[in-house]
Amino acid sequence: MSAPANGTNMVNVQINGEWRQFAKGTRLIEACMQSGDFIPHYCYHPALTSPGNCRMCLIEIGSPKMDANRQPVLAADGRPEIAWSPRPQISCALEVSEGIAVKTDSPLVEDCRKGVMEFLLINHPLDCPICDKAGECRLQEFAVEFGNGGSNFVEEKVKKPKRQDIGKHIVLDDERCILCSRCVRFMQEVAHDDVLGFVDRGSHTKLTVHEGQRLDSNYSLNTVDICPVGALTSKDFRFKMRVWFLRETKSICTSCGTGCNTVIGARENEIIRQTPRQNDAVNSYWMCDHGRLNYGYLYREDRITVPMLREGGTLQKSTWPRAVAQIAEKLSSVPRGETALLASARLTNEELWLAGRLARHLGITLHDVVPRAQEADSILVCSDGNPNTQGAKMLSITHEPGAKLRDIGAAILDGKVKALICLGEDPKHLGLSAADLANLEFLVCVDILPNSGTKAATAVLPGAGFAEKRGSMVNIKDRIQRLSRATQPPGQARDDFEILSDLLRALGAETPQTLEGVFKEMAAAVPALAGLSLAKLGEAGLPLSGAAASTPEAVPA
């Protein structure tokens, strides 16, 4: 027999002649893939149950040959001889067990795959040239790699419904569906909105929404991601771009405090789609539709793209050096304690760190961020609509988001505060009307879109959106993750980190030249970040212990 398994949770499995150990409960397909033997599959998905209905994952299976005394028959090398089953079996629905042996690349397995591919393609339309999935379609890929390149089928293909609007964001093409049921299971098991199912028999079986229902869940677009073919398509992405033209950037969603890991697909400096990226500590394989589609505002026509200074009563276009110099001069002339800072928990840690330095440099004691409480669901969407509240707390920009907003508003109204710096937030959150802002002698706004502040401001600086800058954020579970730049900000807009750095230097404060340098400074001062660097966060981020509770020890001014 093979070497005894270590501990009770491990079993010995022979894969293509090699004995390996796997944890009990591992599905055979996973064991094979963990050992580097890829098994083509359609219906299997690691985060869903295995119905075993596509038959693409067929392998040969054997078990130890037993003698008359029910003892394993050993070969010359002391290993058990294997009795191979004459019938191939699916590897996605079987779990590893002691002594089991599999072949994933035998002639029988290859034959099975060819047969399954031919069968799956019988009624499949020749849609590839106009199908959104082309370039990342499992049917295309496996047909090339495992198919036989031909068909015995000469009859007319079965026609099924095409272009069906089945949900707010989804169009279904039934002819392309290979009936793997991934979408059905996702809606049952993950989204808990059981609206999809199959109707009719045989080759007329088709996917549909149950009568009177729609695929309108806030998680509906995950079905498009996991559909191995182009049957479920996203209205947002449909016919926009061939996938091979997309430049992909790994980042995170900033539409709530969960911080789902994403891949941003961009082309010619424009986001074309966002898809979830696997991170078992955050979002598994999924993201919500709201977060996924929340990028259109970056391309609004009224996006602020040039620095502006108020001259002769109106905002006039300016240049960066002039705007920064003038803002620094004005801020320096305001007596200490008479400037307030409205920051945002949508800013990165690095930006918040520089905002904190700005506050200390100018003697600002009134500073806060705008809270965004929202309704959580039991899947991914959390109760915090800000992506970096924990970072803002960790860096002492706020101890309780929103606690000081009224105080700041009142101080402006009674003239105690004469200058206000708004970083990515609308001063209406201070309880002030547009007319109230006239009480300020100086208002500077760094933002990407117009708001009540930018309209009344003395100076407006165009910042960068979430996909146009780099940095780190701490999610609601105290996991620090990296935000990446997928596109450049439009016009003269700049990364907020650069804007704050320039402003600090113009005010005479020292500050690092690079984002990495800022993180290094934070890591030296904030206990929760000790020993970390932006590079060390990796693509999946890292958990922080007590990030929100730790406060900076040595804060360089």
Ligand code: SF4
């Ligand atoms: S629509 Fe796609 S995911 Fe759903 S059953 Fe058909 S092939 Fe599978």
Ligand code: SF4
């Ligand atoms: S759950 Fe939150 S972080 Fe995740 S995709 Fe939705 S909005 Fe974005």
Ligand code: FES
């Ligand atoms: S992946 Fe195993 S039957 Fe579909």
